[in-house]
Amino acid sequence: MAKTFKGGLHIDDHKSITASIPISFAEGSDIHVFPLQQHIGAPIEPVVKVGDSVKVGDLIADNPEAFMCVPLHSSVSGVVKAIEPRVHTSGAKVTSIIIENDKLYEKSENLLPKNPDNMTSQEIIKVIRDAGIIGMGGAGFPTHVKLSPSADKKITHVIVNGAECEPYLTSDHRRLLEIPETVIDGLQIVMKALNLKEGYIGIELNKKDAIEVIKKHAPENIKIVSLKTKYPQGAEKQLIYAICGKQVPSGGLPADAGVIVLNVDTVTQISKTFRTGMPLIERIVTMSGDCFNEPKNLLVRMGTSFNDLINICGGFSKQPQKLISGGPMMGIAQYTTDVHVIKTTSAILALSDTGDTFENGSVCIRCGKCVEKCPMKLMPLYLNKFARKEDFESAVKYNILDCIECGICSYLCPGLQSPLVNIRLAKQKIIEHRRKNQK
Numbered sequence: 001m002a003k004t005f006k007g008g009l010h011i012d013d014h015k016s017i018t019a020s021i022p023i024s025f026a027e028g029s030d031i032h033v034f035p036l037q038q039h040i041g042a043p044i045e046p047v048v049k050v051g052d053s054v055k056v057g058d059l060i061a062d063n064p065e066a067f068m069c070v071p072l073h074s075s076v077s078g079v080v081k082a083i084e085p086r087v088h089t090s091g092a093k094v095t096s097i098i099i100e101n102d103k104l105y106e107k108s109e110n111l112l113p114k115n116p117d118n119m120t121s122q123e124i125i126k127v128i129r130d131a132g133i134i135g136m137g138g139a140g141f142p143t144h145v146k147l148s149p150s151a152d153k154k155i156t157h158v159i160v161n162g163a164e165c166e167p168y169l170t171s172d173h174r175r176l177l178e179i180p181e182t183v184i185d186g187l188q189i190v191m192k193a194l195n196l197k198e199g200y201i202g203i204e205l206n207k208k209d210a211i212e213v214i215k216k217h218a219p220e221n222i223k224i225v226s227l228k229t230k231y232p233q234g235a236e237k238q239l240i241y242a243i244c245g246k247q248v249p250s251g252g253l254p255a256d257a258g259v260i261v262l263n264v265d266t267v268t269q270i271s272k273t274f275r276t277g278m279p280l281i282e283r284i285v286t287m288s289g290d291c292f293n294e295p296k297n298l299l300v301r302m303g304t305s306f307n308d309l310i311n312i313c314g315g316f317s318k319q320p321q322k323l324i325s326g327g328p329m330m331g332i333a334q335y336t337t338d339v340h341v342i343k344t345t346s347a348i349l350a351l352s353d354t355g356d357t358f359e360n361g362s363v364c365i366r367c368g369k370c371v372e373k374c375p376m377k378l379m380p381l382y383l384n385k386f387a388r389k390e391d392f393e394s395a396v397k398y399n400i401l402d403c404i405e406c407g408i409c410s411y412l413c414p415g416l417q418s419p420l421v422n423i424r425l426a427k428q429k430i431i432e433h434r435r436k437n438q439k
């Protein structure tokens with residue numbers, strides 16, 4: 001029987017637009033832009049300067065002193081033309097390394113395959129760190145940090161998250177169908193690093209073909225778990241409950257429940273790095289929505305321009321009202337197409353119907369729908385109120401930091417409130433304030 005969690009929502013997944021379209025390779029742009037902000041954690045600094053020549057896989061930015069941090073590598077060969085602020089998919093201007101692509105794609109001489117069988121856990125985790133690997137589902141949490149829990153936390157389960165519960169997204173689905181052996185290989189490398197004999201891959205039932213394919217490839221010690229199709233089935237805490245029956249404590253991380261969860265793209269990259277030596281320089285981007293002439297699943301080099309990817313999809317058949325980087329529930333609306341693919345860009349959606357529920361002056365009618373469906377059992381209506389009033393003390397008392405930003409409360413609010421927008425902002429301010437106090 002398919003496993004699941006309590007709460008959540010059935011929503012139209014719109015996945016049929018790209019689910020059957022094989023992954024194709026996107027040509028690089030003339031100019032690649034690499035914002036220095038691509039992961040959660042300490043900032044990184046350029047290790048190249050204007051005028052330097054670089055090759056594919058060369059290190060271009062790092063902060064070797066910081067643990068909560070990953071390096072950045074060039075996805076093209078060419079010359080560094082500038083280091084300057086550019087618009088990031090978050091909407092902010094962020095210092096970025098600009099590289100003119102010579103289209104030769106010469107590979108760095110420093111890239112060598114590594115055999116994890118001859119390595120210790122620490123050595124495996126260091127290779128993952130040096131390859132710049134992060135959680136590619138959207139969070140951007142450094143993978144080597146996830147794989148290094150404190151000594152008091154005993155890890156008993158590792159799960160590959162193949163739920164891909166956000167509407168429209170199909171990149172994990174295609175990976176599971178097209179290169180199942182790479183997903184399994186990446187998981188086995190992680191199992192070795194964590195000293196675990198068993199691993200799990202959780203996949204929603206709306207990807208039955210992927211479940212069949214991966215079952216054929218998986219050895220006995222890798223269990224394939226069918227998950228009910230429900231949003232947000234792929235959120236870490238919900239996935240852990242569904243597969244292991246464990247609860248992550250309030251304010252805690254999956255490791256507090258003895259579990260590590262990794263995205264399909266992340267384990268795929270781990271396998272690639274060990275087998276080829278190549279760091280994280282590319283990812284799959286689902287190009288979907290009702291406005292592209294030719295929706296696609298594209299394998300894209302980091303730093304490629306959104307404009308070029310839109311052209312590869314034949315442009316727009318109708319004018320989009322909204323362009324989103326990521327999924328419609330958790331992604332970020334873009335005000336310009338002059339932005340570039342980063343490590344967490346899972347999709348570019350072009351939608352003619354915005355589906356927006358936010359209106360100035362809208363009121364909470366206390367229907368309770370957000371409370372009933374919140375997968376974290378929070379009270380979004382109160383969190384929304386406290387966030388709007390900047391009453392952060394009350395917001396923290398009502399566990400605002402446990403919000404996983406799934407967007408369900410905004411999606412179904414009949415009162416035209418947009419709790420997620422206010423909650424997300426309040427969380428950022430609270431975390432910022434705590435960081436400053438710690439310093």
Ligand code: SF4
Pocket residue numbers: 363364365366367368369370371380381384409412413414415416417419
């Ligand atoms: S769903 Fe909207 S209107 Fe209903 S209680 Fe929540 S915030 Fe209020």
Ligand code: SF4
Pocket residue numbers: 370373374375376377378379380383402403404405406407408409410419420423
């Ligand atoms: S409060 Fe957070 S976790 Fe709960 S429904 Fe809203 S966005 Fe999701």
